[in-house]
Structure formats: structure tokens, C-alpha cells
Amino acid sequence: MVAQVPDPVAGEVPPATGVWADIVGQPDAVRTLFAAAQAAHLQVRGEPAPAGAMTHAWLFTGPPGSGRSVAARAFAAALQCLEPGEAPGCGRCAACRTVVAGTHADVKVVVPEGLTISVREMRALVQAAARRPTTGQWRVVLIEDSDRLTEGAANALLKAVEEPPDRTVFLLCAPSDHPEDVPVTIRSRCRAMQLRTPLAGSIAEVLRERDDVGDEMAWWAASVCGGHIGRARRLATDPEARERRDRVLSIPVGLRRFSDVFTAASGLVKSSESEATSANEDRNEAEKDELRTAMGAGGTGKGTASATRGANAALKELEKKQKSRATRSQRDALDLALVDLAGFYRDVLVSRSGSPASLNHPDYASDVAKAASQWTSESTLRRLEAVLECRTALTQNVKPIIAVEAMVAALHHG
Incomplete structure (x- = not known):
């Protein structure tokens, strides 16, 4: 117990x-x-x-x-x-x-x-x-x-x-x-x-008081972050984060032709890769420089050769660790995009049911209404299940591009 x-x-x-x-x-x-x-x-x-x-x-x-x-x-x-x-x-x-x-x-x-x-x-x-x-x-x-x-x-x-x-x-x-x-x-x-x-009001208050975010931006970020304080802060302060979200949420109503499936899937995976690279690039170089200095890089004299061999071995171990960190960062970035997609299909189901529940993406209410008028509840639910299955596949180490392409194909077919 x-x-x-x-x-x-x-x-x-x-x-x-x-x-x-x-x-x-x-x-x-x-x-x-x-x-x-x-x-x-x-x-x-x-x-x-x-x-x-x-x-x-x-x-x-x-x-x-x-x-x-x-x-x-x-x-x-x-x-x-x-x-x-x-x-x-x-x-x-x-x-x-x-x-x-x-x-x-x-x-x-x-x-x-x-x-x-x-x-x-x-x-x-x-x-x-x-x-x-x-x-x-x-x-x-x-x-x-x-x-x-x-x-x-x-x-x-x-x-x-x-x-x-x-x-x-x-x-x-x-x-x-x-x-x-x-x-x-x-x-x-x-x-x-x-x-x-946390409630949206509490998140908006934090953004205003601690991050000096304007009222309108604070309320918008708090309303679309899904209760995630860190996400709200990134959306409120980082234009690139807002652009990435817009690209993800444009996928559901943008899949008009089957060729769009591969474009959308490739874009999702590349976006997560670039986000992971930008998040870790400076840190990776700083860690390598620090390790080289600690191992006596550039030194001369007796023992330099053995020190260099030791430095090379340590550098390979560090690169292995950095690669693992990059993989995790990419998976996390991709998973965040999938959560946004799942929220969109949930909003479509809410709209079709006539429920007064709040939307996860209120700023995409027009796209949600358009999709709700064109899709059945059954096809919307199948699309939502495809997103959740993709999240599961990624946790089981399925190659991201394969998992995402299968998901987007299901989103297009409905």
C-alpha cells in the first residue's frame, strides 16, 4: 500500500x-x-x-x-x-x-x-x-x-x-x-x-510577474500550453517556438493530396532534429573544449602521447553520451508536436459533440470548426488514435520517420 x-x-x-x-x-x-x-x-x-x-x-x-x-x-x-x-x-x-x-x-x-x-x-x-x-x-x-x-x-x-x-x-x-x-x-x-x-490564470500571472510578458501574450500562452508552465514560457518568449507550433497545427487541414503526407512527415522529423541540434550544439562544443583542456590538449613534452590517447578515448565516450542526449532531445521535441496534434483532434471531437469544454487550441478554432464540418466523429477518433499509436511506437524505438509517415498517412486517410 x-x-x-x-x-x-x-x-x-x-x-x-x-x-x-x-x-x-x-x-x-x-x-x-x-x-x-x-x-x-x-x-x-x-x-x-x-x-x-x-x-x-x-x-x-x-x-x-x-x-x-x-x-x-x-x-x-x-x-x-x-x-x-x-x-x-x-x-x-x-x-x-x-x-x-x-x-x-x-x-x-x-x-x-x-x-x-x-x-x-x-x-x-x-x-x-x-x-x-x-x-x-x-x-x-x-x-x-x-x-x-x-x-x-x-x-x-x-x-x-x-x-x-x-x-x-x-x-x-x-x-x-x-x-x-x-x-x-x-x-x-x-x-x-x-x-x-495548473490553471491558466495562475500560469498567466507567473508569466506577467516573473518573465515580464504582456497581458495579451501571457493569456494566450497560458491558454494554449496545456497547463505546461515551461511550454507557456517558451511560447511567450520565443518566436521560433510559436512558428514550430503553427507548422504542426497546420498539418490536419493541410493534407489535401497524398503527396502531402511525405512532405508533412519529413517536415515534422526535420523540425524535431533541428530543435534538438540547436538546443545542444553550444553545450556539446563547450563540453568537448573543457574535456580537451582537462586532458592536457596542446601540451608538449614527456607523456604527451599517452595523454593524447587517453583524451581521444574520453572524447569518444563523451560523443557517445552527447549522441544519446541528442536522441532524447529529438524524441522529446517530436513528442511535444504529437501532443499538439492530439489536442487538435480532441478539439474537433469537442466541437462535433457540442460540448462547452474549452479547446486546447482556441486560436485554431476556425480550423477546428472546418474539420468538424467535414469529418465524422469516427474518422476523427481514428486520426486521434493514429497520433497516440505513433507516440507509443517512438517509445519502442521505431525509427521516427517510419512512425511519423505511418501516422500522417492515417491522418490523410481518416
Whole structure:
């Protein structure tokens, strides 16, 4: 059975400031995490703490964009806060700032750059987690996308979660607590923290106040982002992101001839490839330069030849890692495009049914109405299923161009 989260202490109202202000539209989660952070600081000081408020392992779940990793990082900062007082997570002290920046010595953040998290990575992480904190109150291990754990990595993590070291906290983030995302054996040893999709009003407010986005653009981005805060920020601030979305949403009503199938499929795949390349290009070169310098590139004298051989081997390993990261970036970019497509066909079904439900793409209401007048509900549903099947195929390592061409052909046929 999954452990249940106790209600926070009556009367405790977490502040909407400091690290907690970064968690958008999740008041219940903030309340629980705030109470847990307070209890954790009482434990460290040896004072009585509410029973069950704090535990050694947490599982943050919720739809994409709900802020799972943001909530986990804010909680980690509150645990390390140097000025807890009555409100841990001040956001001002050195501990809070370094945790948020990802540089705190006792907070290890794992962001999988490839398609999976390997058992070797997890074993090294578990060994590091067994050490006592050096500068902070706790040793915190935060694993984003823990649904990418391989079976071996999950088993290595399970042992650490079953027998947790003193003053070590594990924070896992995953889309859901389904066995396909998180093994039951791990899930049953974590406290569940389920986040919800933030409301458009909350997202628009964040864009206005933190990103200095105008009212009209903030509301538009909030209304079309599907509740994904990061996506809303990109759409509001990046013209190229808006152009990519427009190209994707022009596909459904633009498939007039069968030849359009191959043009649209090729465009989708190339767009995801270019987005992945642009996102990683500068970082890849910086990593290569840093590695060459560390390995003594350009040096002269005794031992230069052996150092060069070592540098070449390390460079090949780095390139392998970068290739894996590029593959993941491309898959993520393509999946985002497929989510937008699925939203369009969902809007067509909503329009045909006469439901008052809000559209995922209100700015494409005219295209949705046109499609709803031309397609049957059955053919629309088949198109939606084709998009979802393409997403599944990509997770099973089907070559992107093959999966996308099959999908677009189904979209054209209906």
C-alpha cells in the first residue's frame, strides 16, 4: 500500500514567498511540503516533531508541466535552509540559493540526458547517498524522470530506499505512480505527492510577474500550453517556438493530396532534429573544449602521447553520451508536436459533440470548426488514435520517420 500524506498541522499557512513561490498552482502540495520541512528542522535540532510529517522518500507525480521537479527542488532547498525560523525555504540564504542553482554540495540532482538511467549511474549515486551531509542538514538525492530507470537501476535504488541512511532523503519525480513509470516496490516505500495541472490564470500571472510578458501574450500562452508552465514560457518568449507550433497545427487541414503526407512527415522529423541540434550544439562544443583542456590538449613534452590517447578515448565516450542526449532531445521535441496534434483532434471531437469544454487550441478554432464540418466523429477518433499509436511506437524505438509517415498517412486517410 502506498503511504498517505498526513494533513499539515492545523493553522500552518505556508508563505507564498521564497522557494515556495516557484511552485505554481499547487497549494495543497505546498502545504504538505512546508509542514514536512518544518518537521525536518525540528528533528535536526532534536526537538519534538509531528509524527509522520517527514519521511525519507517522496514520489512527486503529475502531468507534464505540473512542476514536479520544481516542487522537489523547492522542498530540497527548504530542507537545507539556513534560516528556517517558522518558515523554512526563505530563498535568501546561501543554502536556498545554491540548491535552486543546482550547486549545493549535499543535493545531488539527477537529470537523465539519455533515454534511460543506467544501473552504473544509480550504483554510484547510492554510494554517494550513503555518506553523511558535509555542509547541509540533509543529503538529498533528487531524480528527475525516474520513470527512465532501467530494471537494474531500479533494483539498485530500491535497496537504498529500503534501508535509508540517516539524514538522507530521496525525491523521485515521475509522470504517474503506474507500475510502468515507477515499480511498485519503490512506490510503496515513498510518500506520494500528486500534483495537478495548473490553471491558466495562475500560469498567466507567473508569466506577467516573473518573465515580464504582456497581458495579451501571457493569456494566450497560458491558454494554449496545456497547463505546461515551461511550454507557456517558451511560447511567450520565443518566436521560433510559436512558428514550430503553427507548422504542426497546420498539418490536419493541410493534407489535401497524398503527396502531402511525405512532405508533412519529413517536415515534422526535420523540425524535431533541428530543435534538438540547436538546443545542444553550444553545450556539446563547450563540453568537448573543457574535456580537451582537462586532458592536457596542446601540451608538449614527456607523456604527451599517452595523454593524447587517453583524451581521444574520453572524447569518444563523451560523443557517445552527447549522441544519446541528442536522441532524447529529438524524441522529446517530436513528442511535444504529437501532443499538439492530439489536442487538435480532441478539439474537433469537442466541437462535433457540442460540448462547452474549452479547446486546447482556441486560436485554431476556425480550423477546428472546418474539420468538424467535414469529418465524422469516427474518422476523427481514428486520426486521434493514429497520433497516440505513433507516440507509443517512438517509445519502442521505431525509427521516427517510419512512425511519423505511418501516422500522417492515417491522418490523410481518416
